[in-house]
Amino acid sequence: MRQINVALAQVKCSLSNKEENVRRIIECIESAGRKQADYILFPELYTSGSFMHENIVHLAEPLKGKTITEICKYAQKHNVGVVLGFPEIENAKLFNTAVLISKQGEIIGTYRKIHLFEIEKNIFEPGVDCPVFKLPEGKVGIMISYDIEFPEVARILAIKGAQFILVLGANKFPSHPYQDVYLKTRALENHVFVAMANKVGLESNALFVGESSLIHPLGKTIHKCSNNEELPVLSINIEETDIARGNLDYLKNRRPTLYAKEDNHHT
Secondary structure, eight states: OOEEEEEEOBOOOOTTOHHHHHHHHHHHHHHHHHTTOSEEEOOTTTTTOSOOGGGGGGTOBOTTSHHHHHHHHHHHHHTOEEEEEEEEEETTEEEEEEEEEOTTSOEEEEEEOSSOOGGGGGTOOOOOOOOEEEETTEEEEEEEGGGGGSHHHHHHHHHTTOSEEEEEOOOBTTTTHHHHHHHHHHHHHHTOEEEEEOOEEEETTEEEEOOOEEEOTTSOEEEEOOSSOBOOEEEEETTHHHHHHTTTOTTTTOOHHHHHHHHHHTO
16 A cells, blocks of 8 residues: 555635745644645645735745745655645746645655636746656646646646646635536546645635545545635545546546547647
């Protein structure tokens, strides 16, 4: 059995207050370490808040800037890997980014949000890669919020070998009921575990509802949080992804040549 313990940081974000948000990140890492978590997953754009519009550039940092460097030190100190959302700046361009940090405090890699929602298109550049990261416990992929509403990213990650997809959420009232449907569908159709850490509480005039979840490859809910702050640490056996495929094996029974032909025909 290859067990992985993941903490879901369902915590309130302070809009524009990077210092306070970093304090909460460190606090959560320390708590996750005491609870024997292997990794802790934070929501989308947690260092800055979501509704910044053009002001977000003032809170953006390069990947190896002050904030991520500090978080790396605490990851190493507490032996907890971290998946954290932040506004990244590179060559004067902004990205909605998730960084994956190892238990040793090293940057393993990043994922940049591919599907940008409404006003995001005027602020961020879209990501262009779907990386899969090989961890000691198994292979993981990352998606950010709106990405879960498109089947393509999760499917690409699964084809590339991902067994566990980590989602940085920012789903709010009143559209939050759809979150559960998308998470279960992405897990079931790709035979993967899916975890989402969603924001909770008010941010500007948006109410984030929490309900962070861990979904089994068979589409069953392993855990679903409430509408308040929580930091559950949940255990999974990554090998159950192979068992979940069974006779259905959606990946093996795909018809990619046909899909490509039809896609080219209609573009």
